[in-house]
Amino acid sequence: MLVHAIPTNATYEFAAEVRAGLARLGQKELPSKYFYDDVGSALFEVICRLPEYGLTRADERLLRRHSDEIVDRLAGPVAVAELGSGSGKKTRWLLEALGRRQRTFYYPVEISRTALSMCERELGDIDSISIVGFEREYLDGLLEVAAYRQSGQHLLVLFLGSTIGNFDRPAGVKFLTQVRRILEPGDALLLGTDLEKPSAQLLQAYDDELGVTAAFNLNLLARINRELDADFDVGQFTHVAKINHEERRTEMHLQSKRQQVVSISAAEVAIEFQAGETIWTESSHKYSAAEIVLAAAHAGFRCEAQWIDEQWPFAENLLIAV
Ligand code: AVJ
Numbered sequence: 001m002l003v004h005a006i007p008t009n010a011t012y013e014f015a016a017e018v019r020a021g022l023a024r025l026g027q028k029e030l031p032s033k034y035f036y037d038d039v040g041s042a043l044f045e046v047i048c049r050l051p052e053y054g055l056t057r058a059d060e061r062l063l064r065r066h067s068d069e070i071v072d073r074l075a076g077p078v079a080v081a082e083l084g085s086g087s088g089k090k091t092r093w094l095l096e097a098l099g100r101r102q103r104t105f106y107y108p109v110e111i112s113r114t115a116l117s118m119c120e121r122e123l124g125d126i127d128s129i130s131i132v133g134f135e136r137e138y139l140d141g142l143l144e145v146a147a148y149r150q151s152g153q154h155l156l157v158l159f160l161g162s163t164i165g166n167f168d169r170p171a172g173v174k175f176l177t178q179v180r181r182i183l184e185p186g187d188a189l190l191l192g193t194d195l196e197k198p199s200a201q202l203l204q205a206y207d208d209e210l211g212v213t214a215a216f217n218l219n220l221l222a223r224i225n226r227e228l229d230a231d232f233d234v235g236q237f238t239h240v241a242k243i244n245h246e247e248r249r250t251e252m253h254l255q256s257k258r259q260q261v262v263s264i265s266a267a268e269v270a271i272e273f274q275a276g277e278t279i280w281t282e283s284s285h286k287y288s289a290a291e292i293v294l295a296a297a298h299a300g301f302r303c304e305a306q307w308i309d310e311q312w313p314f315a316e317n318l319l320i321a322v
Helices: 010-022 038-047 055-072 089-101 113-123 138-148 169-182 199-205 212-228 289-299
Strands: 002-004 078-083 104-110 129-135 154-159 188-194 237-244 249-256 260-264 269-273 278-285 301-309 314-321
Touching: 010 212, 010 260, 010 269, 038 113, 038 212, 055 089, 055 188, 055 301, 055 314, 078 089, 078 138, 089 104, 089 113, 089 129, 104 113, 104 138, 113 129, 129 138, 138 154, 138 169, 169 188, 169 289, 188 289, 199 237, 199 249, 212 237, 212 249, 212 278, 237 278, 289 301, 289 314
Parallel strands: 002 129, 078 104, 078 154, 104 129, 154 188
Antiparallel strands: 188 314, 237 249, 249 278, 260 269, 301 314
């Protein structure tokens, strides 16, 4: 696989975002995109296999069952861009369906180099599919992919796994709008969204009994130790999952067990934590099928079709740029 590597001072940006999130007054925060270093990406793959976390299996079931129909609803030749491909496992059926129709380019856009190489191992063998990876942030990567577009060719953008749930609702609509601006009328966005479900089920999904999600969350502190020369005592923090009913989302936090001070050399800060204080590390918004159609319309898409999993409420939404 050809990979366009990231041309940056990634560590510098990481340090700046960690400083901004932890040095603020009030609720401390860290961006969830930093979960996915080598260790975090591997832990996430394990989460996807946990009995409590039905989300990924629902996404996969829908894509497996409906790939042919999804492809049939797309007009003409397409190139596929996937935002946050992860291991690429659930994209196989779509690519196979497309490959049966014609030779197709697949462009995974990922900030994780590890995920890009997993993706190439997973999907490299599919007939008539050529893979070109972009180690980029989503919109930067999509802009480049759009620039590669040949005339008469449509883009199919994949944003699966309810990754959009990490944005709060207004930011989600803004993101869809930004994607829409890069697209042309007739281009498609296949958006996977986790739907509302009972609180008990969600709490188990985000606080599994083996502690894999806890390790995934705590790894963020271990990563800051490794990459930013910090001295977090990871054992002095606990993983907390909770439901925010007003915002209709689950949240993950890391709670300090006691009063403590942590220094982060590369960010040139020392941070004080009170006993019980938390760092908010992730939100996972849950939707109704109808609100996705509305949000899509605000962003300049019409909803061509929705497929919903019965076992684990989850929707695959095929949106067409208008
Ligand atoms: C990959 C962002 C969809 O929010 O459910 C899994 C990440 N966090 N367990 C999610 C996650 C905790 C996941 N997304």
